[in-house]
Amino acid sequence: ACNLPIVPGPCRGSTQLWAFDAVKGKCVLFIYGGCK
Template sequence: MSAMLRNTGCQSLHVSVFVLSERCLMPKKVGPCRGALPRWHFNPVTKKCENFIFGGCRENRNNFLSLEECAKACHTVPGMLLFYYIQL
């Protein structure tokens, strides 16, 4: 889960909370093998799917065959975007 704080210029604080699948928070894992397979992983820092070269073994679940598969698994679900207003 990540949060973003923003001052709206009013007497309130706007907090957005994005909930991601645990799978999408796993680090990119190239693996110890020496293959060169193009794959995609979700980067929780940039909040984007990024390509990388996978070695071919011992992957984790944040390893996708296509950009589309990564985006589908790791997008923020509209119903999961929460807004909180806190009176200052």
């Protein structure tokens, strides 16, 4: 479930999603704004 790109989007939500960080080589949490 961590294959999402790290793209917060233009909205102001605060949903935490997992994404794969290629630099760190692991899954990381990021804040998703809720759209796009």
